[in-house]
Amino acid sequence: MAVCTTWPAFAGPCTGAEEQLAAASRALNRNAVNVAENILRALSASHPDCPEIVLHQARLAQAKGRVDDAAELFYRYTDTDPNDSRGLAYFGRFFLEQHDYMRADALSATAMDKNPNDPAALALRGQVLVMKEQSSEAQALLEKAIKLDPDDPEAQFQLGAIYDKAKAAPQAVEYFRRATKLNPSDARAWDYLALNLEPLGDLEGADRAYQKGLQVNQPGRYHDAFLDYNYGRFLAKRNDLSGSKRHLDRAVELTPQIRAVWYERARLDLRVQNYQQARSDAEKAAACTQQGGIIDLQIYSLLSQVYARLGNAELAKKYADLTRETPPPVRGEQR
Amino acid sequence: MRRFLPTLFAMLAVASWSSGPPQIQFENRQKESRITFVLDNGTLPDKPMLDGIPGGVALLDYDNDGYLDIFFANGASLPGLIKTANRFSNRLYHNNHDGTFTDVTDRAGLRGEGYSIGAAAADYDNDGFVDLYISGFDRNILYHNNGDGTFTDVTAKAGVTGISPAGKKLWGISAAWLDYDNDGKLDLFVTNYLDWSFATSRVCGPPGKRLSCSPTFYKGEPNILYHNNGDGTFTDVSEAMGISRHIGKGMGVAIADYNDDGWMDIFVANDNDRNFLFKNRGGRGFDEVGVESFVAFTDNGVPVSSMGVDFRDWNNDGKPSLIVTALGGETYPLFRNEGNGFFSYESYRAGIGFHSFKMSGWGAGIQDFDNDGYKDLFTSNSHVSENADLDKQQHYRQPNAVFRNMHDGTFQDVSGNAGPAMQIRAAHRGCAFGDLNNDGKIDVVISAIGSPAELLYNTSPGGSHWILIKTVGVKSNRDGIGTRIKLTSASGLVQYNHVTTAGSYASSNDLRVHFGLGAETVIKEIELKWPSGTVQVLHNVKADQILTVPEE
Numbered sequence A: 001m002a003v004c005t006t007w008p009a010f011a012g013p014c015t016g017a018e019e020q021l022a023a024a025s026r027a028l029n030r031n032a033v034n035v036a037e038n039i040l041r042a043l044s045a046s047h048p049d050c051p052e053i054v055l056h057q058a059r060l061a062q063a064k065g066r067v068d069d070a071a072e073l074f075y076r077y078t079d080t081d082p083n084d085s086r087g088l089a090y091f092g093r094f095f096l097e098q099h100d101y102m103r104a105d106a107l108s109a110t111a112m113d114k115n116p117n118d119p120a121a122l123a124l125r126g127q128v129l130v131m132k133e134q135s136s137e138a139q140a141l142l143e144k145a146i147k148l149d150p151d152d153p154e155a156q157f158q159l160g161a162i163y164d165k166a167k168a169a170p171q172a173v174e175y176f177r178r179a180t181k182l183n184p185s186d187a188r189a190w191d192y193l194a195l196n197l198e199p200l201g202d203l204e205g206a207d208r209a210y211q212k213g214l215q216v217n218q219p220g221r222y223h224d225a226f227l228d229y230n231y232g233r234f235l236a237k238r239n240d241l242s243g244s245k246r247h248l249d250r251a252v253e254l255t256p257q258i259r260a261v262w263y264e265r266a267r268l269d270l271r272v273q274n275y276q277q278a279r280s281d282a283e284k285a286a287a288c289t290q291q292g293g294i295i296d297l298q299i300y301s302l303l304s305q306v307y308a309r310l311g312n313a314e315l316a317k318k319y320a321d322l323t324r325e326t327p328p329p330v331r332g333e334q335r
Numbered sequence B: 001m002r003r004f005l006p007t008l009f010a011m012l013a014v015a016s017w018s019s020g021p022p023q024i025q026f027e028n029r030q031k032e033s034r035i036t037f038v039l040d041n042g043t044l045p046d047k048p049m050l051d052g053i054p055g056g057v058a059l060l061d062y063d064n065d066g067y068l069d070i071f072f073a074n075g076a077s078l079p080g081l082i083k084t085a086n087r088f089s090n091r092l093y094h095n096n097h098d099g100t101f102t103d104v105t106d107r108a109g110l111r112g113e114g115y116s117i118g119a120a121a122a123d124y125d126n127d128g129f130v131d132l133y134i135s136g137f138d139r140n141i142l143y144h145n146n147g148d149g150t151f152t153d154v155t156a157k158a159g160v161t162g163i164s165p166a167g168k169k170l171w172g173i174s175a176a177w178l179d180y181d182n183d184g185k186l187d188l189f190v191t192n193y194l195d196w197s198f199a200t201s202r203v204c205g206p207p208g209k210r211l212s213c214s215p216t217f218y219k220g221e222p223n224i225l226y227h228n229n230g231d232g233t234f235t236d237v238s239e240a241m242g243i244s245r246h247i248g249k250g251m252g253v254a255i256a257d258y259n260d261d262g263w264m265d266i267f268v269a270n271d272n273d274r275n276f277l278f279k280n281r282g283g284r285g286f287d288e289v290g291v292e293s294f295v296a297f298t299d300n301g302v303p304v305s306s307m308g309v310d311f312r313d314w315n316n317d318g319k320p321s322l323i324v325t326a327l328g329g330e331t332y333p334l335f336r337n338e339g340n341g342f343f344s345y346e347s348y349r350a351g352i353g354f355h356s357f358k359m360s361g362w363g364a365g366i367q368d369f370d371n372d373g374y375k376d377l378f379t380s381n382s383h384v385s386e387n388a389d390l391d392k393q394q395h396y397r398q399p400n401a402v403f404r405n406m407h408d409g410t411f412q413d414v415s416g417n418a419g420p421a422m423q424i425r426a427a428h429r430g431c432a433f434g435d436l437n438n439d440g441k442i443d444v445v446i447s448a449i450g451s452p453a454e455l456l457y458n459t460s461p462g463g464s465h466w467i468l469i470k471t472v473g474v475k476s477n478r479d480g481i482g483t484r485i486k487l488t489s490a491s492g493l494v495q496y497n498h499v500t501t502a503g504s505y506a507s508s509n510d511l512r513v514h515f516g517l518g519a520e521t522v523i524k525e526i527e528l529k530w531p532s533g534t535v536q537v538l539h540n541v542k543a544d545q546i547l548t549v550p551e552e
Helices: A018-029 A033-046 A051-063 A067-080 A085-097 A101-114 A119-131 A135-148 A153-165 A169-182 A187-200 A203-216 A227-237 A241-254 A259-271 A275-287 A296-310 A313-325
Strands: B026-028 B057-060 B069-072 B091-095 B101-103 B116-122 B131-136 B141-145 B151-153 B172-178 B187-192 B224-228 B234-236 B250-256 B265-270 B276-280 B286-288 B309-312 B321-324 B334-337 B343-345 B361-367 B376-381 B401-405 B411-413 B427-434 B443-449 B454-458 B465-472 B484-489 B494-498 B513-518 B522-529 B535-542 B545-550
Touching: A018 A033, A018 A051, A033 A051, A051 A067, A051 A085, A067 A085, A085 A101, A085 A119, A101 A119, A119 A135, A119 A153, A135 A153, A153 A169, A153 A187, A169 A187, A187 A203, A187 A227, A203 A227, A227 A241, A227 A259, A241 A259, A259 A275, A259 A296, A275 A296, A296 A313, B057 B116, B057 B427, B057 B443, B069 B116, B131 B187, B187 B250, B265 B309, B321 B361, B376 B427, B376 B443, B465 B522, B484 B513, B494 B513, B535 B545
Parallel strands: B116 B172, B172 B250, B250 B309, B309 B361, B361 B427, B465 B545
Antiparallel strands: B026 B454, B057 B069, B069 B091, B091 B101, B116 B131, B131 B141, B131 B172, B141 B151, B172 B187, B187 B224, B224 B234, B250 B265, B265 B276, B276 B286, B309 B321, B321 B334, B334 B343, B361 B376, B376 B401, B401 B411, B427 B443, B443 B454, B465 B513, B484 B494, B484 B522, B522 B535
C-alpha cells in the first residue's frame, strides 16, 4: 500500500509558534496588554530567535506607552525583515500615533508596495488617506482590509470615522459598534458611537455608549480627551444640567486650551443663570487660540448675551455690534 | 478631527412618545373636498433656487358667508416666469359649507401673473371685504376685493409692487398685514429673499441630480414696509422706519406685541442669516433687536435655515413666543419670551430638539389643536432640495409634525399617533391654520410641490369646548388686527392670543382668534385691547360659538 508522506516544511525559528503569535496579535488589537505580554513572555522562552516576537514586543511597548522601546524594537524588526508589509504597517501606525505623519505616510505606501493584500497595510494606508482627505480611496482600502481581517478594530474605527465625516450615521454606527466590540477599551470608538447614535434618535443607546466610553477612558492610545465635553453637551440637551456641568467641568480641566470646552460651559452657565461664571468662561473661550470648531460669531453672540444678562449695557452693545458685523459661516455649496 | 458642531443627519420615521390615548387627530379630506390643486414649481433640471421656495396658502372668507375659503399661490414655467398653463394658475376655492369646495379662480380674477409665492389676506381698506396680497419673485400683486366675488388688481395704483426705490423688483416671499402706527389702517410688510436671477444662478450638485444651492452664495435683500395712506395708496416707508437698512434673507414673517407696549412688532425668519426682530418704537420707527433679544441665532450662536415662523403665547404667560422651522440637522428653534426683552432658546428644554433635529420644515403654527387651553405646535415638513435623498440622511418628502403641549413648558411629538394624514410624505411647503367647518377645531391646509394639497381636518376626540372670536374694529382697523385678547376661564386658567393673519410660511391664517376651553362651558372674562387703545371686557361668555365682537 502506497503511503503518502508529507514532509514538514523547513522548520524556521517561529515554527510551532504560529497560533500563539496570532493570539498575541489579536490581544494587542483589542488592547489586552496583559494577555499579550504573557503570551510573548512564553514565546520568548520557547522561540528565542523568532523575529515576529520582536514585532509584537514593539507593539506591546507601544501599547504600554514605552515609546523609545517601541521605536527601537520596530527598527530592529524591520531591519531583520525589511520586506514584511505587516512590520512596516505596524511601524507606520506607531509613527501615526506619534504624529509623525510624513513617516507614517511613507511607511504605509511602502507596506502597500510590498503586499497590497496585507490587511494591516491596507488599514494603515486607508487611515493615512483619510487624513489626506482622500476619502473614497481610503474607504475602498479600509473595506478591503476589513474583508481580509474583520478583527482589526482600528480598521473598523477608521471606516466608521469616514462615515461619520460623511454624516452617514447609520453606517458609522455599524462600524463603531464593531470597533467597540473588538476593542472595548477604545474610548474614542465609544464616543463616536454615541455621537452617531444621537442623531438617529437612540438617546438611551448614546447615553450607554458615552458611559461605557467614560469607564474605559484611560490615558494612552485610546484616550479621548473630548468624551466629557461631548457627554456634557448631550446631557444638557437632555436637560440633565447637573450631570452636564460635572462633565463640562472635567472637560475644561482636560483641555483648557480648547475654546469649545469653555464656550460650552459658558452656555450651560447662562442656562442655569450663573452669569458671572458664564462671563468668566466666555471670556476664557474668547482668549483661546485653538477654536475647536467655535467661530468668533458664536463667541460674540454669547458674550453679548452674558453682558446683557449682567446688566452691562456697554459691553453687551459692543458684542452685539460685533455679532452684527461678523458674517455668518459659509455652509456647504449645496443643501 | 473631533467634531464640535452638529451635522445633518438621517430623517427617520417619526416616533411618538405618546403612551396615552391619542389627543390630536387629523384627517385628510382632500379627495372629498374636490380641491385638486397641485403646487407646480416649474422645476428645471438645474434646480434653480426659485423652485424650492413656493407654496403659500391663505384661508380667508372672501364672500363673508362665515366659512373660510382657500387660496393657493402657485409657481410658473421657468425660466420664462409665465403662468403658461392652467397648472401654474393660482387658485381660489369657495367653501360650500358641506366639506366640498368650488374652484372660483376665474370668476374671481385671481389666476395671477408671474411666479407667485406668498399670500396675505386682510381688509386693508376697511370696507368689510377681505383683500389679498400676493408676493412673488417677479410680481407682487394686491387684489382688492370688490365685494361681489371678484377681485381687481390694484397693485400699481396702490404702489405696492415690491420694487425697491432703486427700481429693482425684490424677490418677495411672505407678507404680513399690521397697523404698525395704530392709525386704524392696515399697513403691509413684505419679506424679501435673495439677490438672485437666472443670470447669476449657480448650479450645485452633479448633473442630472442637481441640488438647491446654499443661499450663502447670494446677497440678501431688504424687506419692505408700506404705510397705508387710507386712500387706496401706500407709501414705501422702509427707509424712514428703519427697515431697509437691515439686509437679510427673509422668509417667514409673524407679528406680535412681544413687549406689551401696545405696538405690534415684527419677526422675520432669515434663511442662513440672523433673524430680525423689529421692535416697534411707538409707531415712529423700528429698532432691529434680534441680536439683543437673543432670537437672531440658536443658543449656539449660529444662524439656521429659518423658514417659517409663528409668534404666539404657548405657555399662557401673556408673552408671545416664537417657533421657527429650519432644515434637517438644525432643530426648530423655540424661543420663549421672558418678558424682559430677552428670549431664551428652549428647543431641547421643551422637548422638541431631538425630534425636530431630523426634520426640515416650512410652515409653522402655534395653535390649540386639542382644545385643552394650551397651544400646541404644528410644522409642515420637507427638505428644500428635490434630490435631497442623494444624501441618505435626508429626505425630500417628509411627513408633517404635531407636538402636543404638556402644560409644563414641554411638548410631546404625537405625530405618529395623529392619524394616517400625518404620515403622508410629501414636499410640503406653506400651510395655513383655521377652522374650515366651524366646529371649533383648528384645521390645517397644506400646499405640496407635485402632489395634491392636503386638507387636514381636525378630528381630535373629546368634547372639549372652544370659542372663536371675530373682531370688528371701528376706531381700529376693521379686522381688528393687533388686538390682544386675554381670556379667563371660570377655573382660573388664563390664555392669551392676538388677532393676526400673519405667520407660518408665506401663508395667511384664519383671522378669527381661537381658544380651546377644555371642560369649561362658560368663559368668565374676555379682555380685548384694541390697537386704538380701547380696552373692552366681556363677562360670562358662552363657549362653543363664533363670537363677533365689534369695537366699542
